[in-house]
Amino acid sequence: MSTHQRIGEFLLRRLRDIGTTHVFGVPGDYNMSFLEQIEADPDLSWVGTCNELNAAYAADGHARGGRPGVLLTTYGVGCLSALNGVAGAYCEHIPLIHLSGSPPLHATRDGLRLHHSLLDGGYRNVHRAFAEFTAYTETITPHTAVEVIDHALLTALRTRRPVRLELPSDLSHVEIAVPTTSLETVFPDGSTASEEAAAVLSEALAGARTPLLVIDLPAVRRGLMPALDAFCAARGVPYTCTVPAAHTADPDASRYLGLLPGSERAQQAFRDADLLISCDLTETDVTTAGFTLDYRSRPHVRLSADAVASGTQVFYGTDTADVLAAVLGRTAAPAPPAPNTAPPAAPSPDEPLTQRSFFDALAGFLRPDDVLVAETGTSGQNTSGLRLPHGLRYVNQTSWGSIGYALPATLGAALAAPQRRHVLCVGDGSFQVTAQELSTILRLGLTPIIVLLDNGGYTIERAIMGVRSPYNDVAAWRYTELPRAFGADEDTVLLRSCRTGAELSAAFDAASHTAGASQRFTLIQVHLDPLDMTPATAGVGEMTRVFDYGVRAPANPLG
Incomplete structure (x- = not known):
């Protein structure tokens, strides 16, 4: 018709x-x-x-x-x-x-x-x-x-x-x-290849004592996390997520070991594994810790959107969920490892805020139904490994890494899920790239909580090169005056400037009490020392410096 x-x-x-x-x-x-x-x-x-x-x-x-x-x-x-x-x-x-x-x-x-x-x-x-x-x-x-x-x-x-x-x-x-008909968006998947691939995966599991499943971001985009979690629980297989797939697994799941690289439990399991199973893995500098994780020296079964590969055997036309379902329940699961339940530390009330104390405080502020948008740089790097509430949606442009992404992305995310609280963590350098979109957020009456890390420049770049060089500096804006400049009324915004743990706690408390119908747009400016960075940031910076510029690169004396 x-x-x-x-x-x-x-x-x-x-x-x-x-x-x-x-x-x-x-x-x-x-x-x-x-x-x-x-x-x-x-x-x-x-x-x-x-x-x-x-x-x-x-x-x-x-x-x-x-x-x-x-x-x-x-x-x-x-x-x-x-x-x-x-x-x-x-x-x-x-x-x-x-x-x-x-x-x-x-x-x-x-x-x-x-x-x-x-x-x-x-x-x-x-x-x-x-x-x-x-x-x-x-x-x-x-x-x-x-x-x-x-x-x-x-x-x-x-x-x-x-x-x-x-x-x-x-x-x-x-x-x-x-x-006259609507567009059909349900895709038929699977074939006899899924059964054949399941047999190969079952055989590999039967011969393995210490298997490990590694989940990369495309598997999450395909909606496979529930099937993968059920598979690991039934077969007793521990699993880990790559950094691009951060905060997509339940941190309390019995088989989840944390990020790889990042979590010591995940890294030890990777070293000990006699069988690697990966789902939609792309081996990049981000997913392999600068190509230091070796996926090729051990038996490896690769699950992807259109195939399952084991050695020279490749089965095309498979459906990942069908393959996992065909393998489920064939053996009993061993006792699960205990999850890490250590709570984040609270910042010292009277001490100046540091990167570490701020991110620990942020972890305690977030709620299960929140959407956390983390900008490229220290915001993304230091939130990816935090223990955050299950159910929180995490948005970070981990692999492309374009600074300025997060503020406009918050605009889009807030319109897609207006019932959820949106928290943006962004550095001053990235914020200045796309700051004008703050005016659109205010014009539309959206009420995200923006936490702006003000440390005078590009900390993630200082960790790589030019720790004290002026090319890593940015202009000192009066950030808390911007909402007014973009037309916001005084009674529609909550503005705070924080230098200590006590001031940050008070700002988070005030932001928490503007929820629901009374929620206001919130901007919290967090002042940090330009040279302060977590050990993780410093370590990644040094690794990047050597990889990008070679052993004869100029030194970058941190500290």
Whole structure:
């Protein structure tokens, strides 16, 4: 069955089919006809941001809350401004959908030299630029609109990667024949290969005395954590998560050993393992502690989205959950190891705050239903290994690591899950990259708790090189005055500046008492010494210095 509908309206219908609620972006003269259709749609909300890069970060943060992240830009200048954010979504396995208005179809076919282009008559260059950072990129035409739109959205959902569609400005109101049915997003999986792979995994487990399962971020994006936890509990297999998958496992689960690298229990289990089982593992400098963890010298069964591999045996077309289910329950589980339940230490009331005392206090402040957004740098590095409440959603751009990501991502995350409390931990250097998006957060009446670590610069970079060099310094802003500058009323914000443990405790207490209907936007400025860093930060910095610059690199005398 088919009916007739305008191309832009059909695109919006398909976005609703996959659960879209918000579209982030910046208006431009090639996308405003489509914007009129968004404005007329009662089920979709337009969120105008300060620039396209921030819109991409916000769409990324929105997608991590379980709803599709949709970004709208104009052609050329708008697209390329967003490219870094789209690339980050690709690296971090986020199904971001990038829609770009483009010049009229007749103009691009005739090679007219238009503004926002390179004035050479070519209009495939932006597609080529995005081809490396998306799973699919194509231009919508009247004859291909249905197939191209459906393929793009299904590809984003299936691959957990960004896709990109160009909608020529003169096509959004063109009427075409479209199907009346909704987009089917349930993917059939599994085959006889899953049973064959399960037999190989069972045989490997039968011959192992000390197996270990390692879970990487893509497994989390595929929703496999419950199946993996059940598998480990039934088969008595301890498991660990990589740093990109931090805070996705229940810290109290009987078989969970903590992060690898990071947790001593996990590192010892890795050294002792006579069988490694990995799920969606990508061996990077982050997941292997600078390539010091050796996955290749022992038997290793690799589970991935489309295959199971053991030595030279590769079974394609498998479904990971089906493979695990086929193995479950064949042997009794040994007694579980005791979980680590040590509570975080409280900061000393009268002592100046340090990185260590601050992050310990933050761990005690967080609640199970919170969303914690941790910026790249010391915020992400020092929160990844904390013991945090189970049920907390953790957002960090661990592998792409683009500074400035976290503030716009908080905007997107807060709109995706408005019922949850959102806490952003961000350093001053990163905050200054995208600070203007604070105005959007305030304009929309959102009430995150922003904890801003003010130590005069890039501490994560000081740990690598230039510990006292001016290139790691940033300007000293009056951060607590920014909400007022962005139009916030006095009675709608909670502003605190903290230098001691007592001041931080009071600020956290005040923030906790603004929950529910009375919750206010909160900004807590935490003053830290520019040279203060945790041993973990200093250690990673030294390792990075040697890896990046070699043994003849300039010294970086910390302390």
